[in-house]
Amino acid sequence: MSAAERNDQGTDAEASVVDTAAPRRKHPIGAIMLLAIAAAALWGSSRLTWVTVSSTDGLTEPRTDHLNGGVWFGALTPLALVLLAAIAAVLATRGWLRRIFGVLIGLVAAVTAVPAFALLTKSGATAARAATLAELPGRATVTEVVTAPLPAVLALLGALAAFTAGVLLARMPQEAAQLSGKYDxxxxxxxxxxxxxxxxxxxxxxxxxxxxxxxxxxxxxxxxxxxxxxxxxxxxxxxxxxxxxxx
Incomplete structure (x- = not known):
């Protein structure tokens, strides 16, 4: 067999391997699963009670308000929907465009983590915020504020999963980006x-x-x-x- 024939066979074999490898790299399964987990975690956290505030106004019976994640952090449910939409965007994009979506997903994850982190570290004015969100009358006095760590931790885990997915997409191997652009x-x-x-x-x-x-x-x-x-x-x-x- 001549050298030219061997080179031709090697080229054909390499092209065949590239063609069969391209579909396997077409969809980043790991990142998609992390996005689905993050969306589910954020949605579940939005349904749980984050803060319980007790108050009295001296005229009526003392009241207790339970503020769930959707009330305490109004963007929690929309961000969960954004992550679900991001799955469709990842499936529809290739190459550098998918990397850009990875960066955007990382930014969304960072925004999601801020309220949960603030609640866990008690770095914000929790009592004042609770009174405002509970729509207490001006004469009311907040007597007790109880925070639940579990929903905040769940939101942080969702944000971490989304951030990891964004990193995986943003750091997609260069050869995968080239294959996607070339063959799609x-x-x-x-x-x-x-x-x-x-x-x-x-x-x-x-x-x-x-x-x-x-x-x-x-x-x-x-x-x-x-x-x-x-x-x-x-x-x-x-x-x-x-x-x-x-x-």
Missing amino acids: NPVFRRAAATEQVTQRRAEDAAAGANSASGQLSERVLWDALDAGTDPTEEAGPPRDDQGKHAE
Whole structure:
């Protein structure tokens, strides 16, 4: 077997491996699962009671208000829906666009973690905020504020899962981004086919071959035709040969 034949077989085998590997890298299953877990955690946290506030106004019976996550942090449920929508966006995007979505998901996760972290560390004016959200009358006095750590921890876990998913998407391997752009975008695919045809013509011209069409896969041939390049066109003779013919 000649060296040229071995190179051709190696090229075909490499193309076959790339074609079969591309679908496997098409959907980042790990990131998608983390986004689903994060959305579920945020939705569950929004239904649980974060703060219980007891108050009295001296005129009526003492009252107790239970503030769930949706009330304490109004964006909690919308952010859970955003993460669900992000799953569809990840499935619909490839390459660098998917990496950009990863960065945006990381920012959403950071925003989600702030209220839960503030509640757990008691770094905010919890009593005043509870009185405002409970819509207590101006004469009312807050007698007790009880915070529940479990919903805040659940929200933090959801934010952590979303942040990890964003990091996985933003740090997608470069070769995966190239494969996605090359094999999913017709423009890149046709440009790559034209480049392969041009390169093979140059190699065949140097080796004295007549045509490069028989050494390229059918997919590359069709993509080259779509790009306006005729892969069956014979390569011209080298310049030295042209000079000799002219003489």
